[in-house]
Amino acid sequence: MFIALLLLPVCAGGGVALFKTLRAAGGAETAWVPLMAGALSWLAIYSLLPKPMWVYVFGHEFTHAIWAWLCGGSVKGMKVTAEGGHVYVTKDNFLITLAPYFFPLYALAVSGVYALGSRLGAWSGVVPVAVFHLLLGAAYAFHVTLTWHILQTRQPDITSQGRLFSAVIIFLGNVLVLLLAVPLLTGSSTLAEAFGWWGGSLSDMGRWAWAGISGIIHP
Incomplete structure (x- = not known):
């Protein structure tokens, strides 16, 4: 909990930086219109049709596996059902445990396919770009809505790391993803x-804190 409390100012700075980044991107209609159209399309599917939980659980468990590999571990097996799943890894840490809550696997898969196609010259022009943004918006909305859905029930991933620490890491992870994605898109x-806005916000908070402490010590 102590580490989580220390990271709260970092969360606040990240929130300020994300707000400034989104505000700066407000006029990018060519990106936002198809992104929002894709997100709204997914929200309609989410509201009206059965939730594709097997697809979500597969992505959730596969994300655990990816981060285990990234952290130097190996994967011994994976079980996936619509009710839940489990991945058997040789290494565990808070990033491996919490990654599915901030790492939008399917959105990154959409981005990877588009990047590869563009690199190979398969897609060019306005329509492929619009379709990419449409699918990306739907994939990211899929990640957000179904992650929120499963968080309504008790998650061993969260309880094992502590609720406050998990919330802080998940928030920071999502902010980091958006700070990388929004400028690029x-x-x-x-x-x-x-990231300069993030650092600047932390610097401002540090100055305010120091001024407050100085005022108490030297009234």
Whole structure:
């Protein structure tokens, strides 16, 4: 819990940076319109049709596996059902445990396919770009809605790491993903600007805290 409390100012700074990044990207209609159309399309499916829980659970468990590989572990097996799943890994840490809650696997898969197709010259022009943004919006909305859905029930991933610490890491992970994605998708700001806003917010909070402490020590 102590680490989580120490990270709360980092969360606040990330929130400020994300707000500034989104505000800077507000005029990028060519990106936002298809992104929002895709997200709204998924929301309609989510509201009206049975939830594709097997697909979500597969992505959830596969994300555990990816992060286990990234952290130097190996995967011994994976079980997936619509009711839940489990992955058997040789290494575990908080990133491996919490990654599915901030790592939008299917959205990244859409981005990877589009990047590969563009690299090979298979897709060019306005229509492929619009379709990419449409599918990306739907995939990210899929991640957000179904992650929120499963968080309404007790999750061993969360309880094993502590609720406050898990909330902080999940928030920071999602902020980091969006700070990377929004500038790249909209071109309205650079990554340096987005992360500069984060650093600037932390610096401002540090100055305010120091001024407050100084005022108490030297009234």
